Amino acid sequence: MNYSAQKEIVLKALKDNVVHPTAEYLCDRIREVYPTLGVATVYRNLNKMAEGGVIKKIDGLEQKAHFDHNTHEHYHMMCDKCKRIFDVSSDVAPNILEKTENEMHCKVTSYDVILHGICEDCLKEE
Numbered sequence: 758m759n760y761s762a763q764k765e766i767v768l769k770a771l772k773d774n775v776v777h778p779t780a781e782y783l784c785d786r787i788r789e790v791y792p793t794l795g796v797a798t799v800y801r802n803l804n805k806m807a808e809g810g811v812i813k814k815i816d817g818l819e820q821k822a823h824f825d826h827n828t829h830e831h832y833h834m835m836c837d838k839c840k841r842i843f844d845v846s847s848d849v850a851p852n853i854l855e856k857t858e859n860e861m862h863c864k865v866t867s868y869d870v871i872l873h874g875i876c877e878d879c880l881k882e883e
Contacts, residue, residue: 766791767802768811768826777815777823777833777842815842815869833869836876845872 770787771778778786784799803824807814813825815833823842825833832845847853854865875883 763794763798764802764806766794767799768806771803771812771824772826777825779821779823781821783824815871830868832872834872834874834876836879837873838875838879841876843876 766787767783770783774783774786776782780800780803783803784794784796787794787799803812804814806812807824810828813828815823815825819840825842825844827844830847832847832849834843834845835841836843850870854868857863858865
């Protein structure tokens with residue numbers, strides 16, 4: 758299997774997930790269908806795609822990187838109970854970048870906003 762085929766397999770597995778999976782989670786799902794695809798191959802492809810801007814790598818959660826196929830500007834919310842990560846529209850805090858630049862006299866070049874809370878499903882279980 759060549760590099761582009763491996764890359765497409767990894768990217769498809771990421772896009773097919775509603776969660777923002779870790780590399781380990783993705784690897785387990787991929788190997789159910791492609792048992793010969795190595796762990797190192799999955800990691801390498803995820804990191805190359807993140808470096809190239811094809812996907813987004815979310816660091817700083819539970820000591821593991823998570824991956825997101827949505828590269829448009831948005832925030833994330835992590836459920837403190839089930840540990841799932843959800844996309845949150847950047848419309849929830851309009852003008853935050855502009856306000857930050859104006860108040861701090863700086864230029865924001867990128868951002869990662871991770872909200873923490875309890876998701877709807879976990880709230881129903883309480």
